Amino acid sequence: MDPWISNQPSLSLDLHVGLPPLSHCQAPAVVTLAKTKILVEENFLPLKKDPEVAALETELQRMSEENRRLSEALKVAAAEYEALRRQYTEMVANSGGNPSSTSEGGSVSPSRKRKSESLDTAPAPAHPHLHQQPGLAADQMECTSGEPCKRILEECKPKVSKRYVHADPSDLGLVVKDEYQWRKYGQKVTKDNPCPRAYFRCSFAPACPVKKKVQRSADDNTILVATYEGEHNHGQPPPAQPQQHYSSGASKNAAKPPSPQAPAAPVPHQPHPQQQRQQQDVASGEPVGAAAAASELIRRNLAEQMAMTLTRDPSFKAALATALSGRILELSPTKN
DNA sequence: CGTGTTTGACCGGCGC
DNA sequence: GCGCCGGTCAAACACG
Numbered sequence: 001m002d003p004w005i006s007n008q009p010s011l012s013l014d015l016h017v018g019l020p021p022l023s024h025c026q027a028p029a030v031v032t033l034a035k036t037k038i039l040v041e042e043n044f045l046p047l048k049k050d051p052e053v054a055a056l057e058t059e060l061q062r063m064s065e066e067n068r069r070l071s072e073a074l075k076v077a078a079a080e081y082e083a084l085r086r087q088y089t090e091m092v093a094n095s096g097g098n099p100s101s102t103s104e105g106g107s108v109s110p111s112r113k114r115k116s117e118s119l120d121t122a123p124a125p126a127h128p129h130l131h132q133q134p135g136l137a138a139d140q141m142e143c144t145s146g147e148p149c150k151r152i153l154e155e156c157k158p159k160v161s162k163r164y165v166h167a168d169p170s171d172l173g174l175v176v177k178d179e180y181q182w183r184k185y186g187q188k189v190t191k192d193n194p195c196p197r198a199y200f201r202c203s204f205a206p207a208c209p210v211k212k213k214v215q216r217s218a219d220d221n222t223i224l225v226a227t228y229e230g231e232h233n234h235g236q237p238p239p240a241q242p243q244q245h246y247s248s249g250a251s252k253n254a255a256k257p258p259s260p261q262a263p264a265a266p267v268p269h270q271p272h273p274q275q276q277r278q279q280q281d282v283a284s285g286e287p288v289g290a291a292a293a294a295s296e297l298i299r300r301n302l303a304e305q306m307a308m309t310l311t312r313d314p315s316f317k318a319a320l321a322t323a324l325s326g327r328i329l330e331l332s333p334t335k336n
Numbered sequence: 337c338g339t340g341t342t343t344g345a346c347c348g349g350c351g352c
Numbered sequence: 353g354c355g356c357c358g359g360t361c362a363a364a365c366a367c368g
Contacts, residue, residue, distance in 0.1 A: 183340070183341090184340075184341060184342085185341090185359095185360070185361080185362095186342090186343085186359070186360060186361080187341090187342070187343075188357090188358065188359070188360095190357080190358070191356085191357065191358085197358090197359095199359070199360075203340095211359095213359095
């Protein structure tokens, strides 16, 4: 994270939910809540009596204080991130900066081969390690030395988030709909839960490392628990594109990126369109202007990612919903 | 025929 | 070292 972020007023946690969201930032939950807030203000605020206004002011002060604390926490986190990023960059530079040196000394063994191993006629892939880990992000493949690298990998474990979805008990499927397209690659019955767990990969981008596990709750099998691992290295699918999750059988256009120039061969990292543009800008010759433009794009992209991450985080949504519903109840004319 | 799903086999980590 | 268990692979199958 860029320390610049924590200094931006637009990113402070003032939660001006009554304002329209940024056009490039698709945050449905925030939009909905914004509508709610507007409704509250229009309907109830004119009815306020002075003591209530005073109470609201106190509340506002309290929220401002909390906002300030959160901003400071964000600043600290940003500083830590920056330090880590610098450390990582140094390590990459020291290792020769050669991302393709993954299989140094054959550390990635082709031991994953099974039946075909006994069948000599089976054609072996030209690059077994690449074939084996098509979704591995580039930054996870740059490890060349033993111990420190292991530690980095542990520290950089993919982000895990959970989402709980109420499902129709009569529906036996393990379908948790969200804004991405998923391809099922496995199912397993686990020890602690009689209901099977389904494994999905993001199929929107071929190189996207995100995985999803879906399993019914052991306590209440009307609840589906979706566990997301990793972060998408691409934007969300356009809303116009119909969701075609788990459509059984063939649908010729399903689960394909809309981009016609999408590469056929898997690439280690398929950048977000903005990132692509940014890379092109950097590649083009203007040293100062291009660098400034690239920096601006990076910041914008980070802000976008933060907004997306927050709005996708169920705990954040829950906390926001709780806070807002509490406020609505407090402001309700039926109260007292 | 192309693409997604199912499912049994396999691999590697971990605890004993 | 052994067995258990979660995660992944890939052949077989289903579907439009």
